[in-house]
Amino acid sequence: MLKREGDDLETHYRHILEEFGNQQGMLGEIFKKTWSVIQNSAMLRRLIMD
Structure with missing residues (x-):
């Protein structure tokens, strides 16, 4: 289950x-x-969960 939501998820x-780009x-x-x-945390959450 995804624990982060909203701005915390986007951050x-x-x-x-960023971390991938530094590898x-x-x-x-x-990823550089x-x-x-x-730009929408609800859409990001939906993409991750689906």
Whole structure:
């Protein structure tokens, strides 16, 4: 079950993208300078849960 909601969920998601971008190798290259196009926490939650 997903424990985060609202702004906390969006912040956590952005942090994950940032962390991926800081990784060495191909993963870091893929996620470098990535930004989220999902601006709605309810939509993000729905995408994760479905």
